[in-house]
Amino acid sequence: MITCGLDLGAGTTKGxxxxxxxxxxxxxxxxxxxxxxxxxxxVLERMVEEVNVLPDEVEYLCTTGGARYAYPDRHxxxxxxxxxxxxxxFLFPGTRHVVDIGSQSSRAMSVSxxxxxxxxxxxxxxxxxxxxxxxxxxxxxQVPLDEMxxxxxxxxxxxxxxxxxxxxxxxxxxxxxxxxxPLGDILMGVFLSLAQRAYILMRxxxxxxxxxxxxxxxxxxxxxxALGQTAKVAVNADSRAHHxxxxxxxxxxxxxxxxxxxxxxxxxxxxx
Amino acid sequence: xxLVAGVDIGSTTAKCILIxxxxxxxxxxxxxxxxxxxxAERALSQALTESGRERREVTVVTGTxxxxxxxxxxxxxxxxxxxxxxxxxFLFPGTRVVLDIGxxxxxxIKVDPRGEVVDFAMNDKCxxxxxxxxxxxxxxxxxxxxxxxxxxxxxxxxxxxxxTCTVFAESEVTSYVARGKDPKDILAGLYGGIVSRSLSLMQxxxxxxEVTFTGGVSKxxxxxxxxxxxLVLKINVSPLSQYxxxxxxxxxxxxxxxxxxx
Numbered sequence: 001m002i003t004c005g006l007d008l009g010a011g012t013t014k015g016x017x018x019x020x021x022x023x024x025x026x027x028x029x030x031x032x033x034x035x036x037x038x039x040x041x042x043v044l045e046r047m048v049e050e051v052n053v054l055p056d057e058v059e060y061l062c063t064t065g066g067a068r069y070a071y072p073d074r075h076x077x078x079x080x081x082x083x084x085x086x087x088x089x090f091l092f093p094g095t096r097h098v099v100d101i102g103s104q105s106s107r108a109m110s111v112s113x114x115x116x117x118x119x120x121x122x123x124x125x126x127x128x129x130x131x132x133x134x135x136x137x138x139x140x141x142q143v144p145l146d147e148m149x150x151x152x153x154x155x156x157x158x159x160x161x162x163x164x165x166x167x168x169x170x171x172x173x174x175x176x177x178x179x180x181x182p183l184g185d186i187l188m189g190v191f192l193s194l195a196q197r198a199y200i201l202m203r204x205x206x207x208x209x210x211x212x213x214x215x216x217x218x219x220x221x222x223x224x225x226a227l228g229q230t231a232k233v234a235v236n237a238d239s240r241a242h243h244x245x246x247x248x249x250x251x252x253x254x255x256x257x258x259x260x261x262x263x264x265x266x267x268x269x270x271x272x
Numbered sequence: 273x274x275l276v277a278g279v280d281i282g283s284t285t286a287k288c289i290l291i292x293x294x295x296x297x298x299x300x301x302x303x304x305x306x307x308x309x310x311x312a313e314r315a316l317s318q319a320l321t322e323s324g325r326e327r328r329e330v331t332v333v334t335g336t337x338x339x340x341x342x343x344x345x346x347x348x349x350x351x352x353x354x355x356x357x358x359x360x361x362f363l364f365p366g367t368r369v370v371l372d373i374g375x376x377x378x379x380x381i382k383v384d385p386r387g388e389v390v391d392f393a394m395n396d397k398c399x400x401x402x403x404x405x406x407x408x409x410x411x412x413x414x415x416x417x418x419x420x421x422x423x424x425x426x427x428x429x430x431x432x433x434x435x436t437c438t439v440f441a442e443s444e445v446t447s448y449v450a451r452g453k454d455p456k457d458i459l460a461g462l463y464g465g466i467v468s469r470s471l472s473l474m475q476x477x478x479x480x481x482e483v484t485f486t487g488g489v490s491k492x493x494x495x496x497x498x499x500x501x502x503l504v505l506k507i508n509v510s511p512l513s514q515y516x517x518x519x520x521x522x523x524x525x526x527x528x529x530x531x532x533x534x
Contacts (some may be wrong), residue, residue: 034447125440126440127437167398169403
């Protein structure tokens with residue numbers, strides 16, 4: 001039986017197809033661009049095409065993320081905190097602490113061995129410490145996002161950012177450029193500043209190994225290193241962890257489906 | 273006759289004021305770049321040119337503002353808090369509270385009847401509620417910050433801007449624009465948010481008339497009206513409100529060299 005998890009985030013929409021609650025069949029990704037419904041449908045369509053199944057073979061769909069209630073064709077919705085905890089433990093069974101850096105918010109949580117969230121702290125009030133900050137830096141430093149990490153990793157003397165505010169940090173970074181601080185040093189400073197903000201949340205929750213990073217920044221090696229250095233722990237990272245919340249949603253969908261004991265309404269006929 | 277200069281190097285603009293015999297005789301204002309030392313020099317030379325005076329006539333130069341240590345040619349530096357208090361007292365002797373909203377920070381300053389600082393509260397950690405916030409949000413509306421001043425005055429149904437963070441508020445403005453909201457109503461919502469943040473700073477020092485509004489944001493008429501409305505108080509805004517820090521600096525210098533304070 002195939003379940004789908006859709007994570008309708010502020011920046012990107014992530015999706016996965018999961019078979020029998022165990023095997024990842026497909027992952028998909030699309031920029032949300034203010035339209036989560038369209039982004040979600042596109043992601044689902046592409047995944048269904050990719051694995052070559054009929055749309056109705058996807059028996060159950062569970063949404064998560066900020067726009068989880070906006071997506072109509074769903075059977076269930078779960079909070080992104082619940083979902084990313086489950087997803088992180090699915091990818092790294094030893095996970096006891098999850099750091100999730102999203103585009104508009106960041107959070108740290110401690111989880112049980114089944115992936116149930118025990119405690120969490122989050123920041124959704126301020127762009128410092130959110131992935132959006134990295135996007136903005138990439139834009140005004142004119143470095144493509146995927147080139148940021150290699151350049152940052154080559155930094156000899158990372159330039160720390162003293163401003164906490166993402167907007168004031170911009171001015172500081174521009175001044176650093178004017179002072180001819182090497183680009184790599186500035187970029188590593190950006191990741192370290194993000195790690196510093198995440199570390200504050202992590203400490204508040206209590207850090208317990210293993211630590212797993214989830215969310216889009218997991219694909220950036222510089223972010224993983226910065227977090228490990230700042231929190232002084234080994235950090236699990238896997239590019240699939242960008243989809244951790246979607247995986248968690250698909251898993252929770254699967255267990256709900258099993259409890260149901262009967263075939264749910266076909267997705268094409270779901271009425272909300 | 274003592275000619276003194278105050279140079280205020282802010283995060284966004286450099287201001288210079290020349291004072292002689294208790295009168296302002298010259299001024300200049302220009303955006304700052306990355307070479308603050310040169311910006312400071314230019315501020316002074318422009319003020320001198322404007323007033324037809326010579327550099328050698330200036331007895332003392334005092335620097336203030338976040339870049340005050342870049343006023344390399346000055347004799348003294350004073351914090352902008354003291355300068356805003358003194359400058360506001362010079363323009364409006366009845367001032368008891370100064371609200372200064374600059375490019376990158378916001379301060380509420382309580383002053384005594386002589387214009388000395390009694391207490392202050394400031395936000396310099398975060399761009400929320402500062403001139404920078406207005407800049408960014410005006411940009412999201414498709415305006416330059418200098419164009420939006422009176423635009424909100426006819427607002428009927430101000431929107432509620434729920435985000436404090438500048439980055440998130442910018443997205444919120446963009447989404448209001450996309451939903452077809454009137455820019456007037458969006459601006460009125462933004463001013464409401466900034467004023468709320470300013471009031472909480474002012475309440476920390478205690479609100480008491482007269483209130484004098486200084487800094488670049490005080491040039492914005494919509495902000496002035498919103499503040500008056502919320503305070504239920506007429507507030508002082510001078511046409512020289514952007515120069516208050518520089519005025520205060522010039523007066524400090526004058527006192528230090530034993531001149532007659534205004």
